[in-house]
Amino acid sequence: MNWNKQSIVKDILAMANTLDGGRIVFGIEDDPVNRVGLTDDQLETFDQEVMKDQIDPYADPDVQFDVSIAEGQDGFRYIVLTIQPFTLLPVICSKGGEDVSAGRIYIRPRGGRPQSREVRSSAELRDILDRSIAANLRRYRELGIVADEDQENEVDEAAAFDAEIEDLA
Numbered sequence: 001m002n003w004n005k006q007s008i009v010k011d012i013l014a015m016a017n018t019l020d021g022g023r024i025v026f027g028i029e030d031d032p033v034n035r036v037g038l039t040d041d042q043l044e045t046f047d048q049e050v051m052k053d054q055i056d057p058y059a060d061p062d063v064q065f066d067v068s069i070a071e072g073q074d075g076f077r078y079i080v081l082t083i084q085p086f087t088l089l090p091v092i093c094s095k096g097g098e099d100v101s102a103g104r105i106y107i108r109p110r111g112g113r114p115q116s117r118e119v120r121s122s123a124e125l126r127d128i129l130d131r132s133i134a135a136n137l138r139r140y141r142e143l144g145i146v147a148d149e150d151q152e153n154e155v156d157e158a159a160a161f162d163a164e165i166e167d168l169a
Contacts, residue, residue: 005054006098008081012055014106014116015083016063016091017128022108025070027078037076043069046079060094061086088135090128 008024015022026046027038048067056062064084071077096102105119105128119125140146 005051005058009055009058009097010099010106011108011116012063012065012081012083013059013091013093013100014108016059016086017105018085018108019131021083021085023083024081025078026081027076035072035074035076037072037074038079043077043079046081058093058095058097058100060092061089063091086132086135088132088139090132 011022011024015024027042028035046067048065051067052062052065055065064087066082066084068080068082069077070080090105093100093102093104093106100106105125106116107119107124107128108114108116109124119128137146
C-alpha cells in the first residue's frame with residue numbers, strides 16, 4: 001500500500017469540494033475492512049512535498065492537504081491524509097488521468113455509500129457555488145470592498161437623517 005496518485009486523485013479533488021474537506025486513512029484494507037497498518041518502507045512513500053507536486057497538476061486551484069502518521073491502539077501505524085475544503089473557488093480537475101477527466105468537478109455526495117464522482121445535478125453545482133459565493137463575500141468584507149450589514153444599516157440611517165434635516169434648513 002504505497003502512495004499512488006492515480007488511485008486517489010479523484011478522492012482528493014472531491015474532498016476539496018466537500019464542505020468540511022475529508023480524511024483518507026492508509027493502512028486499512030477495504031472489503032472486508034481489515035487493519036493492516038503500513039511498513040516503514042510504505043510510510044516513506046508518503047512524502048507530503050512529493051505528493052503535492054504530483055497532485056497539483058490535476059487541481060485548479062491547488063488542493064491543500066496535510067500528511068500525518070498515526071499509531072493505533074493495535075500498534076499499527078497509519079497515514080492520515082487530511083484534505084482541506086476549497087477556500088474561495090471550487091476545485092476543477094485540470095488534467096485527465098486514469099480515473100479523472102480535465103474540466104470536471106468532483107464531489108463526495110451527502111448520504112449513501114461514500115464515493116467520489118462528478119457533479120451530476122444543478123442542485124449539487126448550486127451547493128458548491130453557494131459556498132464559493134459566501135466565502136468570497138466574507139473575503140470582500142474583510143478587505144472592505146463590500147460593507148457588512150451593520151455598516152450598510154449605519155449608512156442608510158445616516159442618509160435618512162440627513163434627508164430629514166435637509167427640509168429644516
